[in-house]
Amino acid sequence: MANNIAVISICSVLLVAVVVAVTVGVTQSGKSDGDSGEVKSASKAIKELCQPTDYQQSCENSLSNANTTDPKELIRMGFQAAMTEIETVIANSTTLKELVKGRPRAKQALENCHELMGYAIDDLNNSFKQMGEFDVDKYEEYVENLKIWLAGSITYQQTCLDGFIKTRGESGEKMRALLKTAQELSSNALAMVSELDLSLKKLHLSGATQGVVRRLLSHDQSGFPSWVSSTQRKLLENSSKFDLKPNVVVAKDKSGKYGTINDALKEIPKRGSTPFVIYIKKGVYKEQVIITKEMKNVVFIGDGPEKTIITGKLNYVDGVNTFRTATVGKWNFVYYIYELNELNARGWRRKTPPFQVGGHSRPSYAGSLSHDQGGFPSWVSSTQRNLLENSSKFDLKPNVVVAKDKSGKYGTINDALKEIPKRGSTPFVIYIKKGVYKEQVIITKEMKNVVFIGDGPEKTIITDFHFLQFAFEPLLAAVIGEKFMAKNIGILNTAGAKKHQAVALRVQSDQSIFYHCKIAGYQDTLYAHSHRQFYRECIISGTIDFIFGDAAAVLQNCRIIVRKPMSNQKCIVTAQGRSERREVTGMVIHNCTFTGEPKYMSVKNKNKAYLGRPWKEFSRTIIMQSHIDDIIAPEGWLPWNGSFALDTLVYSEFNNRGPGADTSKRVKWRGLKTFNEEHAKLYTPHDFLHVDEWISRSGVPYTPGMMPGL
Missing domain, CATH: 1.20.140.40 (Invertase/pectin methylesterase inhibitor family protein)
Incomplete structure (x- = not known):
């Protein structure tokens, strides 16, 4: 029986007109005047x-x-x-x-x-x-x-x-x-x-349903959540129900105004700004109770969780959508339940939430993120798998084929781009056959949901000779339109080390994905400029600041290669550009390999390499569970200019391996942090990018949390 009962003793006191009103006056001082x-x-x-x-x-x-x-x-x-x-x-x-x-x-x-x-x-x-x-x-x-x-x-x-x-x-x-x-x-x-x-x-309004309940039920020494004011405590702890002067009494024994809770709900004023108290006497109430978004500041008072019971039997197995199965559904956040017992008569059957927050119960990620033997999450559809792993490009049914050998509709990528519909809501697939495409490619903000599929990063190559003459010039390739995805594409800027800044790829595309791609240059190779970006199994090479920008970016299972610089140059892998302390941006390098090309290995003791330096004041770079070869100088990190940003940056190395991963001789900056596993998890794809909302739809294989066994 214990497993069939969900005890809801939520002393919720979210007295605000709308949910966003919590930003005003509620948490600034920790005080409440009871209004x-x-x-x-x-x-x-x-x-x-x-x-x-x-x-x-x-x-x-x-x-x-x-x-x-x-x-x-x-x-x-x-x-x-x-x-x-x-x-x-x-x-x-x-x-x-x-x-x-x-x-x-x-x-x-x-x-x-x-x-x-x-x-x-x-x-x-x-x-x-x-x-x-x-x-x-x-x-x-x-x-x-x-x-x-x-x-x-x-x-x-x-x-x-x-x-x-x-x-x-x-x-x-x-x-x-x-x-x-x-x-x-x-x-x-x-x-x-x-x-x-x-x-x-x-105020604990986020997270899975049961998590909300658990957090809301944390109490201080007086038995109430710490954020309950003294006035509100009096309302909730008064031993005499009649001292509360309820607006409506519900009773199964006909001693109240109504015999059902739903009848009582009809008296609740729309968007009320003061508590509307419904005293529900002991009894079993077999009804589905919905507190709509118009019903604000509602208070339920019962006779005890084993006496006042609300019960129902809607469930997913019997054909009711999970969204509709809750016995008590709450569509607003100005709501109390006190001394009630909410029982779902079907028990804890699959996908039957006993209590819904905001009319919605989030799924458990524990099961949904499991991967099958093919390396894809188990919930990736067969269609998505075909898009990403099918060896025969023709099975993809691309919208356009580009080929240097004239076997496609177009011979250049730019000609193919002209067919992309403006602000398309479905993937527009361009299959680019093997060949070297010497052209500048710009995916504009009007080009959404574009997918590039090539024959491999060493076969389908976009390249040209571009170096930085002017800041933000769109150089070799720029991706601006949201939800861009590329697979099996090589992007190479051949300007060379002598040309200094030479961006191969600039990415502003929100929720963009690069899978099995090669991005090569020297200085400033990959400009991860802004928004959310995910790189999986890519090769990125360069010399100075060759992964830089202010995106919220995760590189997972990538190979990062330091190239031979000019004789007087050091090599720096990252230069993250977070300029505001509240920005949710940063560079996360997860289970990647840091190594050097053969030409660099012969000069690594002279032209030292570093993990990164702070381009902007609040630069944030996290390197975790990665293999670092002996190419990185013992200091690990390099200043940008004197003491600039050394106290305000956030740099951390967590659980890395390899001869270059020894942190005992790292710089001793205030901004260099030592993370435990709990803190490091905040920078995994699941937590940092919330990838389950967008990468999962692409079918790209990824590990949402920490790498197992590392």
């Missing part, structure tokens, strides 16, 4: 919302005309203010045209800024729309999207300014001045969302 949790004026709401930001005055100024206390709308207005400011920058930047005349680098930097500001506005606009659609059922996905897009907007603005480094004249300083407020407002927007996320986590 509805809503602020009493727009001015106070703005001050509360701006309090955790780094630029409070800019925040308050940008929201000064707001006439609402709804934090959700205020946050959206914050996004809108940042967009408006960037649009102002674009308009005013025309005044810089005179300053860049006769200065080609500065001129190119200014042109790049116009493009980059457009991308920044796109990310802010995506955030604005997502906040308007905010669905607590998809809380984690939405907040993750917001953080990624806002970080992208910040990165684009920073990249604009980076373009003016080493340019002559006043144009760089003028652009920095123009962008100052826009950068502050973008930073503030990220701070608001980060505070929202932190507040919701503190």
